[in-house]
Amino acid sequence: MLDAAHGYSNARIAQRRDVHIDTVRLWRGRYDSEQGVTSLADRPRPGRPPTFGPLQRAEIKALACQLPAESGVPLSRWSRGDLAREAVARGLATAISASTVRRILATDLLKPWQYQSWIFIRDPAFAAKAARVLDLYARVWDGLPLGADEYVISADEKTSIQARCRCHPTLPPGTSRMMRVNHDYDRGGALAYLAAYDVHTARVMGRCSAKTGIVPFMDLVEQIMTSEPYTSAKRVFWVVDNGSSHRGKAAADRLAERFPNAVMLHTPVHASWLNQVEIFFSIVQRKVITPNDFTDLDQVEDRLIAFERRYNETARPFRWKFTPADLEDLLARIERHEQKKSNSQQPLGCDQQPAVLDQAA
Incomplete structure (x- = not known):
């Protein structure tokens, strides 16, 4: 309207304001010289007005x-x-x-009916331990690249895998019907699945055991380290969490004594998510164990070992996205959180005044 008041034509206004000429005609037609700018206000719209303001x-x-x-x-x-x-x-x-x-x-993507669990980092050596694991995933150790005859193994146990024999047979999917699993079952015991995952070749090697502990874990180590290419490897790095089967320096010494070319590294406390074998276990949970319908533990073991062979036929290394740069960002955010927390808990001294008083002043 200001351009029109200066004598510009509709075509010239459309060119200057980068709009269609019909838009210019519309608003010039709506303008009333007696009402002025108020004539350009939004007109009443059809339909029910908003119920909630x-x-x-x-x-x-x-x-x-x-x-x-x-x-x-x-x-x-x-x-x-x-x-x-x-x-x-x-x-x-x-x-x-x-x-x-x-x-x-x-409108603000709020979903309070959903929740996500988390755990705060408590390991004082978290940065150093996590950095070593991330370096190994990138095939680096002590600042030097790993050789072709050096391997990284991620190992852990998946405990308490039950054999639940359903009281009625599981029904396969049908037309307009999903698979149906009977709720009632008889317990057939439980076993543990121990697995070692080669991070860079995506090969999984596992075994089942009636229970977990030092002996079953060392049996897994024996199975891996007595087979090629790990027997003749220069070094084989074992990334494990802090479970009782392989916790602390004693477990690392025990491994090195039995196999001199094996090196054990522990993830930080409460940071098993840094252990890549956990990703494989999540796949096992979704594809093999759920829904749980096994007649006995022998069937559970046969299914797990058969899936392991099937997985190795087409497996590719996981696309690990948590990098050392992400680690630095995480530690920086934790430091800011701790700083903010300490500041909020700091008692007021005689020469300190609450911020609200400063604002009021």
Whole structure:
């Protein structure tokens, strides 16, 4: 409209403002010289006006971002229906449905009915231990690249794999019907699956045992280290977690005494996610064990060993994405968190005043 007041034609205005000439005609037609700028305001739209205003939407989102216990509600987490009832009880709305709550929360990707567990890093040597493991995954040791005759093995145990014999046969999928597994079962015992995963060749070597412990783990080591190419290898690095079967310096010394070319490295405490064999175990859980329907432990063992052979036929190394740069970023974020936590817990001295008083001043 300012361009029009300066005498520009519709075509010239469209060129200057990078819009279509029909847009220029539309707004020049809507402009009323008597009403001025107010004639360009949004016109009333058809349809029902919004039931919940911006303030109500913000209050519902704020409620969803609180733990139920903080509000005195005996729940562990909110559902959409719970949030709708709580919003009505607090007077945020006279009535609101669970689907409306979902749409309001979806604008900020809020899903309080979901949760993710996590564990805080407590190992004081986390940085050093994690860096060594990540270097090995990148085929580096003490700053030097690994040779062709050096290997990295990731090993662990998957415990308590049960044999649950269903009281009625499992039914295969059919037309408009998923596979059906009977809920009732008879217990047939449990076993442990010990596996060693070659990080760079993606080869898995495993065995089953009635229980875990030092002896079963060393049996796995014996199985691997007495076969090629590991027997004649210059060094074989064993990455393990801090389980009782291979914990501490005693386990490392025991391994080195039995096989001088074997080197054991432990992941940081509570950081088994750095052990790549855990990824393989998650595949076993999804593809072999779930749903659990085995007549006895022999069938469990046969299935595990058969899957191991099947996996090795087409396996490729995992695309490990957590790099030393990611480790540095993680440690920096932890340091900032600890700094913030210590500052918030620092008591006020005689010469210190709360920040709110500074702002008021």
